[in-house]
Amino acid sequence: MIELADLTKDYGDVRAVDHLTFTVRPGIVTGFLGPNGAGKSTTMRMMLGLDHPTSGTVRIDGRHYRRLQDPLKTVGALLDAKAMHGGRSAFNHLLCLAQSNGIPRARVREVLDTVGLTSVAGKRSKGFSLGMGQRLGIAGALLGDPQILMFDEPVNGLDPEGIHWIRNLMKNLAAQGRTVFVSSHLMSEMALTADHLVVIGQGRLLADTSMAGFIRENSRSFVRMRSPGHERLRDVLHGAGIDFVPRSDGALEVEGEDAEHLGELAARHRIVLHELSPQQASLEEAFMRLTAGAVEYHAHDDHQPPAAAAPGAAWGTDWRKSPRKKKGA
């Protein structure tokens, strides 16, 4: 169990984490979601006592991280795949971590086996691929057989096989009753792994909800219709008492009606349709709607609401380069 209470972190004028309060519970995978630069990594570093909060507290099973006896036996964390000395072999990297927490040497072999690095245990990690480095970092997190595991963007840069492996690992760890806390900036990734969702933007808590609840509330389905007889189609829909939202490309979006019914309606009025397609707003779009307010500097081309923009295209790239300012500064 990890409890954050009013956690705040300022870097000079920039408020990276803004009064965060939430609890990470055992037995489930909790996804920690936010755009790049939302303060996820800073929050995780504060959980591990690496960064000092400006105010507020983090408690791990009721205690400050620094008060833990042999912390690796309580919390295992993967913060950054490159947080290791490249000149040291995988085995020695894990051995020095194990020794510092009184973990037996045999456990190093075990975790190397778990992550599939036994064959390169004696190799220096400098030559490792990103995926191998990530596995070594995960081996370090598992070393103390901890009840709490934290992973910061664990699937970044991994191949599909590696991603699949990490997803299953996290689910298994949670199924064993452990607390699993994993950050990501990809909603689609979270949808596949997380049971619970904590969303932040600009360091502020935007949502703290179950994944199922988030999907139920946010997966909007609608039917997209396009016709050369644009005006007539509108009139017919009006006449039938069906609400629609016109889009700038001339298409109409209709919620709460199925495609068959709409197609038959158009046919009855002899309207030619160029498109009649059921659509499901993705969770990614829901996530973007949620964080849109917290992202101060948008890409300038999205004059439409984010729901209509192409998911994942320009989002999250442009604004990050803009300087962020503390609210009210």
Next chain:
Amino acid sequence: MAVVTQVLRSEWTKIKSVRSTVWTLGIAVVVTVALGALISALSKRDFDNLSPKDKIQFDPTFISFAGMGLGQLALIVFGVLVVSNEYSTGMIRTSLAAVPQRGTFLFSKITIATLLAFVVGMLTSFVAFFVGQAMLGSHKAHLGDPGVLRAVIGGGLYMTAITVFSMGVATMLRSPMLSLGILMPFFFLISAILGNVPATRKVGQYLPDQAGQKVMQVVTFGDDAPYGPWGGFAIMVLWVVAALIGGYALLRRRDA
């Protein structure tokens, strides 16, 4: 709370599992001994041409340590890398997550590296002395002569102290390039210049290396230093302690 013996073992594993340890310490030994031997041999050949004043000031023990000025640079690199490698590789976050008590972490690391530097420093000092004296032939000093044993032990202590000082500075500065960029020219050039220009000599002789080297000298005629061999070394130790306190204070306060 992490147990200190566990952290010491961990730091020992860390230090012996990277190549830079062997390289830097190896170079320190080889350069100090070889250069000392070379200069000792040249000094022997040149002895008859020395002025009477220089003959009186002729210090065979200190001459055999002539390689230390260069050899200490390798020890500085060793000290800097032991600490700053944690930062440059990102290992520091992994290390501090494993040992969140930063004082325990830092001083365990420094203890292990200091012990290693002490062993290597003493070894180097004795070997440099014996090889150097062998080169000096009839002009040589003996370990039993007054002050010689103290000077040879002092040589080992000096090399240890310069390493610890570098670790303290590197803890404050974190970056290996910045640390080396300041320490190397300082000890190789600036200190020597300040110590030899009359106008700055009064200040220069209180610098860590200038003061610390006093303990390695046997013959001190014409020396105007206001401290003795151990007094000089004590000044160096004060520098070391100051660097360590500075490093610890910053490590405690800083975000990793």
